[in-house]
Structures are given as C-alpha cells and as structure tokens.
Amino acid sequence: MSLQYLLALLAIAVGGACIATQAPINSRLSSHVGDPVTAAAISFIVGAIILCAIAVARGAVPSLGQMAAAPWWAWVGGALGAVYVWAAVWSVGTLGVVTLVAALIFGQLTAALALDAIGAFGLQVREISWTRIAAIALVAAGLVLSRL
Template identity: 45%
Template sequence: MQILPLLILLLAGAATALQGPTNARLATAVNSPLNAAFISFAVGTVALGCLAVAMQTRPDVSAMKALPWWAWMGGLYGCAFVISAAWGVPRLGVATTITLMVAGQLALSLILDHFGALGVARQPLSLGRIADVALVIGGVVLVRRS
C-alpha cells in the first residue's frame, strides 16, 4: 500500500480532533451547536466551491440522477457529527468525545461491512474485528476515567 494515501487519511482523522474544539468555541460565540454547524457547513461549502472551480471538476448529472435516495444523505450524517462534537467537547472533553464517535463509527462499520450494506464490499464479522471495536470501546472507558 502506498504511504501518501495513508498519511492523508491519518491527517483527515486528526482534523476531526480539531473540528470538535473549533466548533465548540464557535457554538459558544453563536449561542448553539446548531448555529455553529450551520456556519461550519457554510464555510465548508465555500471552500469546496473554490476547490471545484480551481480543479475544474464537473458532476456527471446523468450518474447523479441514477443514485439511490440514501446516496444523498451524507451531508445529514456530517451535520449530526458536527453538532454532536460541538455539544460534546465542552461537556466531555475532546478525547472522550472523539473516542465515543470513533467507537460508534467502528461499530456501525462492522455491520455495514458484514452485510455489504450501501454498496460496500462484504467483509464478514470475525472475532478479531469484534475485538478491535471492543478495544476501542474499552479505550473510551479508560479515557473517560483517567
């Protein structure tokens, strides 16, 4: 496996740790996690628009029309993530908030992989994969108690 894609994913994951306290601070200033998420998505939309123009990307409209309904829901999941992080960080701290979110991501990921849901390749549950998620959940408990 090439190292660059792995580093990019690692940095993207690290950015989620920055997103929580950044949006929590914004939520305090604008009076709610919902307002902070709205601003966060507005800034992100502008950034994505600029990138799309700079990279001269164009969507395939016919392919978009053929998508199932659930393929359009990614932004809703992002809203839930941003609002939850903005709410959780001031109450639980960055580490606990992020580890809880990662534990939730991993638990659902196992289910999606096992059933091949939403078009992903099937990867059956195994004791090792279940143990991986259990260890992360154990990490949540350790982070919270420390």
C-alpha cells in the first residue's frame, strides 16, 4: 500500500471518529436550544465559518465563474449533509452512538454500492461483487447485533 493510500485511510478513520463524536455533541446542543433542526443549523454555521476561514487563509476562494461552471448537482452536498446531521441529532438519543453509526455505515455502503455500479457523478464504474455484498451483509449483521 502506498503512503497516500494509508494517509487517506487514516484521514477517513479520523473523519469517522468525528462523525461518531459529532452526534452526541449536537444532541446535547439540541437539548439546550430546544430543537434538532436548530442544533443542526448551528452545527453547519460553525462548520461553514471554520471552512471559509481556512479557504481564505489558503487563498482558495473560487471566482463566481468557477462556481457557476459547476453542475447543478454539485451544490446538493450541503443539503445531503444537513439531512445526516439532523437525522443524527434526532436519533442518537434513541439509538445510542454504536447503533447510529452502524446504521449510518449500512446506509453509506448500500448507497456506495449503487453509486459505484453506475459510475455516478463521474466515478469509475466498479462492479457489484459477492464480496462487496457480503461486506454489506456483515455490517447489517453488526447493526442487528448492536441492538441485542
């Protein structure tokens, strides 16, 4: 494995730990502000401020022309993230973090299998294989076991 591959795995593992930690933190915020949608909005505002500051510091602010050239669907990512953050805030108190993350990963893998198979959004097409299906089935089994 290349160093770039190992660093990518480390980065996404850290991102996963952030997701697991984000849900209970945002849930606590929701209990203080009185609404999971408001808590999700505050989470996005804080994140947007930090990311904008980093982009400006790096000199990576795009022009209006660059932004206008993006396909319409490239703008949907924030909305998809908002659905996740709201769903996590709303459900973590009921499910607990382990079950929430297991369900999250199951949903991610199921969607990823379909996205890879059709080469969505310019991705390289990757065939559906029995090993990939088995991986999703094992996560589903883990999801069930997390509730026993």
